[in-house]
Amino acid sequence: MNSRIDSCQFKTISRRGLLKLTPVAVLGAFAIPQLQKPLLKGGLRFSDWASTRLFRSGHLAPTFTDSDLTPFEKFPINDYDVDDPEVDLDKWTLAVSGSVQKPGDYTLAQIHALPKVTQNTRHVCVEGWDVIGRFGGVRLSDFLKTIGADPTARFISVECADDYYESIDIATAMHPQSLLCYEMYGQPLTREHGAPLRLSIPTTIGYKQAKYLTHLKVSHVLEKVGYWEDQGYPEFYGL
Amino acid sequence: MAESVQLHELAIPEVNVSDALRHSAVVRVTHWITTISFLALLLSGIAILLAHPRLYWGETGAREGPSLIDLPLPFVLDVPIRGPGRYLHFLSAWVCVLTGLFYLLYGFFSRHFRKNLLPSKDDFSWRVISPHLRLTRPKPEEALKYNGVQRLAYIAVVFVLFPLMIWTGLGMSPAVTSVFPWLATTFGGQQSARTIHFFVTIVLVIFVLVHIIMVFRAGFIARVRAMITGRVAAAKEHS
Incomplete structure (x- = not known):
């Protein structure tokens, strides 16, 4: 039981560092003007890609x-x-x-x-x-x-x-x-x-x-x- | 008096959330990614809605015909609002969907849903399974009630409301409905899907508001910190 708690705590600490960095990194990337548009467009590009895969001429x-x-x-x-x-x-x-x-x-x-x-x-x-x-x-x-x-x-x-x-x-x-x-x-x-x-x-x-x-x-x-x-x-x- | 009882019930689920999150970095990370993408979806959704703030039922609906509801909002067709709105909506939708899928897979395989979300017949036995949960409960006898409410609310959000949003969102796409017509026809058509998309949004916003109120009731700083790092609950366990 104790060892499980310890390992949990260890994971928590290492991830805590990541968690603190990730939002900053993501928001930081959006704050750079040159990256804004490509990042925003990423969602649409992925949508277009997914729907192109889905699209079939036989589906009316x-x-x-x-x-x-x-x-x-x-x-x-x-x-x-x-x-x-x-x-x-x-x-x-x-x-x-x-x-x-x-x-x-x-x-x-x-x-x-x-x-x-x-x-x-x-x-x-x-x-x-x-x-x-x-x-x-x-x-x-x-x-x-x-x-x-x-x-x-x-x-x-x-x-x-x-x-x-x-x-x-x-x-x-x-x-x-x-x-x-x-x-x-x-x-x-x-x-x-x-x-x-x-x-x-x-x-x-x-x-x-x-x-x-x-x-x-x-x-x-x-x-x-x-x-x-x-x-x-x-x-x-x-x- | 009756009101205060209800608020207590609302607060207890929060206790369990933070405890459950403490045990799983996946739940904490997906929680915050979903939070950010939900906020982005909401804001961009409003931008998209403002292009045509009227709701209809059935297959068709247009300004020239009768509507179900005329929302008391202006028609805003400015491109600077609509273009970025669409970018953001599709980007955050994908982030939300992929995060949600990851969370679902994790939830099933890690037994997170079974252990933490499935309402148990016997709350006592559940406490035996996770005894550490009791440590953060301000009043253990209240926790029993909160438990059920919290579990049901999260089950509704995860298994009903979010899937409905994705379903009705896809149901509005001409290309997707040409492949899967039932996505729209199940609800009675394109406009019904759009109207449901709107009302499920309202329900989700109410959920988020109540959720935030509950966090405040349970202690805002402690709860948010627990959801980010898990440190609060862990510290109590060791004290």
């Missing part, structure tokens, strides 16, 4: 019946800047570049020619709200095949008429529910919802669903991630 985001739909007029319109960047719909094309066999400008008719997919899925905003909408368009994976995207590429990045920009990892882009969306609720996209073409990716968060697309680039390296991500939001947004 929940889909809903028509009676679950949020009425179109109650589907929120979120912008970082303007509701309508005044896209000239007649002259609109999607500029494709990067690691693709067929770069160039693609018209809406060329995109319409691909098999159409319609799905009732959630649109989850990082702010905390979510709605269920009816989205129609073509699979991003079909479009990537059409443009001859390099299968070893890692990212798809898009730019928008309102200077918004976004990127997604290739696994998310190849997911069967990831759409280049030109229709909502059976009608062509309205200007506030991103006419003529937006992303609709139900496996990720709302700020990834870029509107008013103008450019699409396939790449191995990202120069910039996305408008919100570059201000500190998660990049993959799995978790």
Whole structure:
């Protein structure tokens, strides 16, 4: 009994020293400006890593019946800047570049020619709200095949008429529910919802669903991630 | 009179905490890591909540539709609040989850849960198992009551409230619910998970407040020192 107490006490003393040092060391590390951001970002990076491991193209985001739909007029319109960047719909094309066999400008008719997919899925905003909408368009994976995207590429990045920009990892882009969306609720996209073409990716968060697309680039390296991500939001947004 | 009886009951669990912690550096270290990460989660959670301080029930909910509760808080969309809030929330969530997992494994394998948290049918026999615990009890006859309350409170926090927080937290992720839809559907949907996440937070905050009151009742400096170093209890044992 005595020896047990002694050994306990010995451990207590040695750990006491550690305990006193550890919080100081951790808080001290956070106090160094150069270390602040990498340390804070560590949690998000680990989340992104964990969710990339978890993500499978066979796992579908929940889909809903028509009676679950949020009425179109109650589907929120979120912008970082303007509701309508005044896209000239007649002259609109999607500029494709990067690691693709067929770069160039693609018209809406060329995109319409691909098999159409319609799905009732959630649109989850990082702010905390979510709605269920009816989205129609073509699979991003079909479009990537059409443009001859390099299968070893890692990212798809898009730019928008309102200077918004976004990127997604290739696994998310190849997911069967990831759409280049030109229709909502059976009608062509309205200007506030991103006419003529937006992303609709139900496996990720709302700020990834870029509107008013103008450019699409396939790449191995990202120069910039996305408008919100570059201000500190998660990049993959799995978790 | 009735109130004072209750407060006594609250104070006794604290006696056991510090005693249990004295025997295990793991419990003490995980206690403080959890304390720091809980505080960080709470503050960053408030920052995230302020982006949309309305709660809903079911799958969907947005500003345009009816809410369950409109919290009397302002909508704060400033990026300097939201970005760092998210960094901190995900970082501290991982710290909390990994610490919690370590604590759980330790608790099961070291029989910490069985010995110190599982309410025993016979308090007397428990005192026989750990006779040193009696040394720090101000009034041994009160300790019997405190014991049960303390054990139940900690069991609720460790096995119900924290798992619920992690569950509902994951249930809000579009990517995770595409892999495990039941994470959200069990509660009735994305917004239900968010609302439960909020209310479990409230319960945890109440727990922490009561916990701190109990520490004060039992002697703040002595209890906190015991939780950091274990020295108080050990000194008494040798005196």
